[in-house]
Amino acid sequence: MIIWRASDGFELASQYIGRNLSDGVRGATINAIGSSIPELFTTIFFFFYYAVITNDAQDASNGFAGGIGTTAGSAIFNGMIIPAIVIIAIIAYGLASSVRVSKKVILRDGLSLIIAELILIMLISGDTLYWWHGLLLMLTYSIYVLVMLRTMSKGKTSEENFEVEENQHSFIYNLLTINLSPIFVKDRLNAQNAWLLLLVSMGIIGIACFFLVYSCEITAEGLGIETYFVAVILASAATSVPDTILSYRDAIDGQYDDAVANALGSNIFDVCFALGFPLFLFTLWHGPIQMSTETIQNVSELRIILLLLTVVAFFIYYIGKGLGRTKAILFLLTYLIFVAFIYGKAYELSWAENIGASLRNLLTVSFQ
Numbered sequence: 001m002i003i004w005r006a007s008d009g010f011e012l013a014s015q016y017i018g019r020n021l022s023d024g025v026r027g028a029t030i031n032a033i034g035s036s037i038p039e040l041f042t043t044i045f046f047f048f049y050y051a052v053i054t055n056d057a058q059d060a061s062n063g064f065a066g067g068i069g070t071t072a073g074s075a076i077f078n079g080m081i082i083p084a085i086v087i088i089a090i091i092a093y094g095l096a097s098s099v100r101v102s103k104k105v106i107l108r109d110g111l112s113l114i115i116a117e118l119i120l121i122m123l124i125s126g127d128t129l130y131w132w133h134g135l136l137l138m139l140t141y142s143i144y145v146l147v148m149l150r151t152m153s154k155g156k157t158s159e160e161n162f163e164v165e166e167n168q169h170s171f172i173y174n175l176l177t178i179n180l181s182p183i184f185v186k187d188r189l190n191a192q193n194a195w196l197l198l199l200v201s202m203g204i205i206g207i208a209c210f211f212l213v214y215s216c217e218i219t220a221e222g223l224g225i226e227t228y229f230v231a232v233i234l235a236s237a238a239t240s241v242p243d244t245i246l247s248y249r250d251a252i253d254g255q256y257d258d259a260v261a262n263a264l265g266s267n268i269f270d271v272c273f274a275l276g277f278p279l280f281l282f283t284l285w286h287g288p289i290q291m292s293t294e295t296i297q298n299v300s301e302l303r304i305i306l307l308l309l310t311v312v313a314f315f316i317y318y319i320g321k322g323l324g325r326t327k328a329i330l331f332l333l334t335y336l337i338f339v340a341f342i343y344g345k346a347y348e349l350s351w352a353e354n355i356g357a358s359l360r361n362l363l364t365v366s367f368q
Helices: 002-017 025-035 037-054 057-092 103-123 131-150 171-176 191-223 227-239 241-252 256-286 293-318 325-346 350-367
Strands: none
Touching (some): 002 025, 002 191, 002 241, 025 037, 025 241, 037 057, 037 191, 057 227, 057 241, 057 293, 103 131, 103 256, 131 256, 191 227, 227 241, 241 256, 256 293, 293 325, 325 350
16 A cells, blocks of 8 residues: 555656656656566565575575565566556546557567566576676666667657646645655656655655565465465565556556556566666675575576566567457456466465476476
8 A cells, every 4th residue: 555655656756757758668767667666675675684684594595586576476467467457447438449559669678578588587597696697687677778768769858847736635644645746746846856756755665665575474474385475476466556557547648658668668677677686786795695496496487487478468469459358358367377376386286386397397498
């Protein structure tokens, strides 16, 4: 709930900051980075909460598992649930019978995401994680952003004043309900209050993410499963709330390219930077991470699932003239199958273990 409320603030700020970017580019960069801050904070806390507080090398491995579980799980959520919600919302409001997205945006961001996931698979293929693994992942995202900005079509500078509607509530009410915009923006947005609003919003989200990590731990203990499995489903869904809200609102406003580009761009940020930066920071300070056998197995399965589902989503996006009811159902069913698999793995059900072994074998044959 806190992440959801605070996301309104940085959505408004990011719209102002990215007002001069062309269609699709704002969604894939400014919006994607801003809305993926929860994944970044959550991954950082997974690394440092486990390894620093407990000072246990094994917990460093568990922290990495929780971090990649959050980022990869969020990427799968973004790729499946967000487009389904966008399609359902557009049809429910009677705005259109299907969502039309530029093939250029799908090719650009879809193929970039697949390349990023292939790099992730090839980098994290051993049993030890080093600082340069994180650095290479961050460099991959930097290259993506530079290409996006260099290929962006020239647009006219927006003259919008970004006036804020008069607020009828008191300062205390806005503070308690985390309604940040009226607190930091009196009449209209400008560069100073937009950045301040963005930073404060992200700070509040960061605090919420710490408690999210702690909640994942005690939830896992209560369910009698590893924290990794809770992170893949619950933490990833919670941190994807801002992505969902931004894409939903872009779609309602008719900005379909930004709605899809935000989801795909967020995935690239999650896979490369939200995982790469905490990994780089932690290993540079704390030393290499020696992954446990169980972590290696879980991470191997998750990486290949992420790639396979991304390819599936790419073809669902690309084939046909638009995204309609049928494709929304396909997205939802695919995600439900993924959740069922994670549930089966968490409780070591035989059918899930067999699928997991097949996925690991596929990874070994394909990339090693």
